[in-house]
Amino acid sequence: MDIDSDILTRTRRSLHAVAEHLLAGPQYRTSGTIRLRPCPGGFATRLEPALQVVGTDLVTPAGPLPLSGTDCATLAAAAGLVPGGTAELYSDGSGVPADQRLEVDPAAARRIADAFALGDAALRALFPGADPVLWPEHFDLGVTAEAVNYGVSPGDTYLAEPYAYVGPHIPRTGAFWNAPFGAARPMADLPDEPALLAFFTEGRHLAALGGSSKP
Template sequence: MTPADEPLVSTRRSLHALAVHVISPLRVQATGNEIALQVRPEGFGTPDLPDGSWIATRGPQLVRVDPSGDEHSIAITSLRAAAHFVGLAEPAASALSDETLEIHAGATLRLADVWATGEEALRAFDANAPIHLWPEHFDIAIEAGNATYGISPGDDDHTEPYAYVSPWTPPAKTGPSTFWNATSFTGAERPVTDADDDGEIPAFFRAARDLLTAR
């Protein structure tokens, strides 16, 4: 990992912790069982909750919109502060870490762009499939046919964002010289960069679907 990657990786890890320990649990608290999140402008957050409220990140800020539509925001600092701000119930809120999260404003916006690009690409590929941002892996994805198609902001094996296809049945031939070139899972992957045009990621998804359909 190069020094230029460090703000992106540390910010991703901090936002991932926020998703897992604060924002998704807040949705579970409001709905009883729903954990999935969604893309929001300049970030991610809950869908509208049953009372009409919602929670989201917006760049380096955490935003709470009340049922009345009133909006409140604070800088993202620690998991505990975030939990108290959004109204996560006790004792869960006070049990969270009060250590300062590493949040870099530019990195939050780059990650937001990745999710927004991914959402657009997934809709272009399959306009009818529900798109979810899953807190566990911090990716946005759909299920179509017999595979999962998604965009990851990065993970322990990838410092940079990437698009992926994960078939439910492993392809016959995999490896770096094949289409199914993923290194840390069975499937295909490609980087997501600022140089991608609007059609490149949907084309990658379609190529995978065609190969899966043909076998």
């Protein structure tokens, strides 16, 4: 199903803000890490406090709280959390203040959650034993191996829809490497785990060759 690009972008930015203000920040203060993880229907903290975003809800030990139509500061108060706390840890981020109204469309949230779930499965298949991390800074799921970043982004200023990427630390040249940071493919073109795994595998092979891929 096609989702309006503006709706997808607003949902992604809102979920990114929630990941920073309500999951990563409180987790960092309590457990010393900002690393998040995918979970069925969304994403979650790895350590205390135990929090999840599932669909359009923030799921807390006390129950679910709807995201749309409110803001992170209000949600934090309802959940007994102190919002924010990641700004001093990195220079980038969602750019969404804690008092900005959230807009989370159910279909758009599902598309982002599905992209993270698919990425998690493919990355674990590519690197058995790996534990892909959902980073709150860029709100992308990734693994770094052999000086190459592999992952899935829900969208950003480069591409406003979910996409997979392979990013060698040392730039490569050639037809495969179609993005400023390496290679990117829309998730719409990689509809299942075998297709996504094939993209990552090709990128791993070409990155290992060094220099340029086929012209």
